[in-house]
Every structure is written in C-alpha cells, then in structure tokens.
Amino acid sequence: MRVLHTADFHAGRLLRGYDRTPEIHEALVEIAALAKSERADAVLISGDLFDTGNPSADAEAAVFDFFLRLRDAGIPAIAIAGNHDSPARLGSVTGLLGWIGIQMVAQPTANPLDMVRGIETKSGESLVVGALPYLSERRLVKAADLLNGDVGAWRQKYREGMGFFLRRLGEGFRAGSVNMLMAHTTIDGAVPSGSERTIEFDLTNQYTLSGLQLPAGAQYVALGHIHKPQTVSEAPLAAYPGSIIQLDFGEGGEKKQVNLVEVEAGRTARITPIPLASGRELRTIRTDLDTLEARLEREKEFTGLLRVVVRAPGGTALPGLKDRVLRVAPNSLAVELDAQHEELALPELRREGLSLMELYERYWQERRGELPADLRAAFKEADEAAREEIPA
Numbered sequence: 001m002r003v004l005h006t007a008d009f010h011a012g013r014l015l016r017g018y019d020r021t022p023e024i025h026e027a028l029v030e031i032a033a034l035a036k037s038e039r040a041d042a043v044l045i046s047g048d049l050f051d052t053g054n055p056s057a058d059a060e061a062a063v064f065d066f067f068l069r070l071r072d073a074g075i076p077a078i079a080i081a082g083n084h085d086s087p088a089r090l091g092s093v094t095g096l097l098g099w100i101g102i103q104m105v106a107q108p109t110a111n112p113l114d115m116v117r118g119i120e121t122k123s124g125e126s127l128v129v130g131a132l133p134y135l136s137e138r139r140l141v142k143a144a145d146l147l148n149g150d151v152g153a154w155r156q157k158y159r160e161g162m163g164f165f166l167r168r169l170g171e172g173f174r175a176g177s178v179n180m181l182m183a184h185t186t187i188d189g190a191v192p193s194g195s196e197r198t199i200e201f202d203l204t205n206q207y208t209l210s211g212l213q214l215p216a217g218a219q220y221v222a223l224g225h226i227h228k229p230q231t232v233s234e235a236p237l238a239a240y241p242g243s244i245i246q247l248d249f250g251e252g253g254e255k256k257q258v259n260l261v262e263v264e265a266g267r268t269a270r271i272t273p274i275p276l277a278s279g280r281e282l283r284t285i286r287t288d289l290d291t292l293e294a295r296l297e298r299e300k301e302f303t304g305l306l307r308v309v310v311r312a313p314g315g316t317a318l319p320g321l322k323d324r325v326l327r328v329a330p331n332s333l334a335v336e337l338d339a340q341h342e343e344l345a346l347p348e349l350r351r352e353g354l355s356l357m358e359l360y361e362r363y364w365q366e367r368r369g370e371l372p373a374d375l376r377a378a379f380k381e382a383d384e385a386a387r388e389e390i391p392a
C-alpha cells in the first residue's frame with residue numbers, strides 16, 4: 001500500500017505581519033494532486049494544521065479545500081491535532097469531516113484504543129493507525145508537579161506518560177494489517193530548523209521522547225512538530241516530513257517535501273521523499289551599511305522574501321534604513337540591525353534569563369514586527385498585576 005505522510009501546514013501563519021496562507025493553500029493543492037498522481041491509498045497528517053487555535057476564515061478555507069480535494073480523489077485521511085491546533089475547534093468539525101473520509105483525532109481519549117483508527121484501502125490491505133494527538137505537557141505532567149520546579153522530574157514524567165499512551169496504542173495493532181503510529185512530539189536527536197531554535201522551540205524542547213519508546217510493531221511512525229524533514233529512527237522507522245513551505249527565516253533555503261511510504265503487512269516500509277515546489281523562498285542576507293544598495297542589487301532576480309541584516313554603527317536609525325532597503329528590494333519583509341540579530345542568534349539563548357516582557361516582545365517581532373507601545377504598556381501592567389497576586 002502507498003501512504004502519503006505530511007504535517008505542519010500552519011495555515012494562517014503570519015511572518016512579520018505578512019500572511020502566508022495563500023502559499024500554504026498552494027502547497028496543499030500541490031499535495032492533494034500528488035496524492036492522486038502517486039496513487040496514495042491514504043494520507044496521514046501529523047498535526048499543526050493551523051498556526052493558531054483561532055485561525056482566520058482563509059486559513060480554514062485552505063485546509064477544508066484540501067480535505068475536499070482528497071475526497072474528490074477518493075483518498076481517505078487520518079489527522080491529529082498538533083500543539084498549535086485547538087483540540088476543541090478541530091473537535092467541532094470532526095463529525096462533519098468523517099462524512100468525507102477524513103478521520104480527525106483532536107483530543108486524547110480515556111481509552112487509548114479509541115485512538116486507533118482503521119482504513120480499508122483500495123490495495124486490499126487494511127491500514128491500522130494509532131493516532132495520538134498532541135498531549136499538553138502541562139496536562140500530562142500534573143500541575144502540582146510543575147510547581148515543585150524540578151525540570152528533570154517533569155521530563156521524566158512526560159516520557160513515562162507518552163510511553164504509556166504509545167504502548168497502549170500498539171496494543172491495537174493487528175496481524176495481517178499494515179500498522180502505523182502518528183504523533184506530534186519531539187523525538188530525542190531530532191534536528192530543529194533554525195526557526196524552531198527561537199523562543200517557541202525553547203519553550204517546548206525540554207519535553208522529548210526516546211525512539212526506544214516507540215512500539216516495535218509499528219511499521220512506520222508518522223511524526224509532526226519538527227519542521228525540518230528527517231528520519232529519526234530506523235527500527236521502528238519514524239520520520240518527520242517537515243513543514244510544507246518555508247515558514248520563517250530559520251527555515252530559509254530548506255527544501256520541503258512529503259513522504260510517500262510504501263509498505264505491506266509484516267514487511268519493512270520504504271520512504272520516498274517527494275519534493276514540494278510551492279511557497280516563496282525565504283532568504284537572509286547580511287551586509288554593511290555602506291554596501292547596502294550594491295548588495296541588494298545582487299538579489300534583483302530573487303523572487304522570494306528577504307530578511308536584511310545590516311552591520312551598522314550604533315545609533316543608526318531603523319526607520320530610515322528600512323526605507324533605503326525597500327527602495328531597492330520591495331520584497332524585504334524584515335530589516336534588522338546586526339547587534340540585535342546576533343543576540344537573537346546565540347545558540348545558548350534559552351527561555352531562562354529572559355523576562356516575560358522580553359519573550360513577548362520577541363514573539364511579537366517574529367510574527368508581526370515591532371511591538372506597539374500601547375500593547376507593551378498593557379502587557380507590562382498585566383505582568384505586574386499577576387506578580388502581585390503570587391505570594392513569595
């Protein structure tokens with residue numbers, strides 16, 4: 001049987017205020033066409049369909065159009081919620097999606113075997129998938145434990161909790177069927193894209209799973225969460241197809257793909273990556289202030305989106321610099337002064353040591369640009385009020 005595996009659409013994603021949804025839709029149209037031309041028996045979608053829990057109508061239209069294209073091609077699919085998805089929101093359309101052959105597993109269920117789904121494929125073999133949606137670290141590791149401050153203990157509890165679910169899902173495997181697992185999580189040793197080394201990744205990367213915890217009976221483990229395509233385990237075979245377009249500058253230059261998995265019951269699976277052509281390329285260029293225009297001229301042929309990092313003496317004003325850049329390269333999304341960027345790029349940058357305000361500011365900068373003064377003031381006020389309520 002032939003199974004097409006994809007993940008991390010992030011429909012609704014804003015990059016410095018620029019809506020990537022049309023490009024994500026284009027990539028989804030491409031993937032639906034590939035599913036058809038590659039004669040896929042089923043499609044697996046390993047979470048982060050949306051970028052936020054409250055996606056725009058355009059983002060929903062892009063994803064639902066993708067599902068309808070699969071339906072038109074007669075290809076069933078199984079999807080799980082990722083950490084960016086709202087389980088409740090995906091849950092609200094789960095019944096409807098079932099009518100067009102999309103099995104959505106939005107929330108973990110009390111009985112793990114309820115998360116084991118089956119598809120009778122056209123190949124004649126049946127596909128059994130243990131589909132584990134994203135489990136919030138905070139829910140899995142009890143709130144009480146989070147308060148005692150021992151990071152090592154939380155990590156261990158997370159691993160134990162995930163291990164429990166995966167083992168139980170493996171109990172749903174059937175001899176004579178093709179058996180797979182799906183999960184939205186970080187496996188030890190997975191290499192993040194540059195983008196995920198920013199705040200968001202640092203907030204979550206302390207929770208990982210070992211490849212050894214994956215049940216041996218799984219012929220393929222369809223992973224989501226890490227945006228750089230990679231195989232993280234050979235036995236059982238486990239892979240991230242990665243995101244479907246370059247979502248932010250950390251993913252600049254990364255080739256995107258879906259995985260075609262060919263497998264029969266009881267046999268070893270084989271992955272064939274299929275490159276994706278959709279989405280604008282992202283590129284970061286670095287230049288000195290006095291060679292700015294000449295350097296930008298060299299990017300004239302580049303049709304993607306640029307981030308321009310300028311090495312400039314202290315005191316250089318950003319607004320004037322932005323105008324200079326945009327005059328030559330109107331496709332520039334971001335203009336930064338080097339000092340500021342170097343600080344962000346430090347590999348040892350971690351959540352620790354940053355104030356909530358700094359984290360919020362960086363998050364905002366990545367998604368929308370400069371943090372507006374009124375929002376800064378409101379955040380500061382809320383932060384201070386919250387602090388006063390917590391007894392020392």
Ligand SMILES: [Mn+2]
Nearest residue numbers: 008048225226
């Ligand atoms: Mn993701």
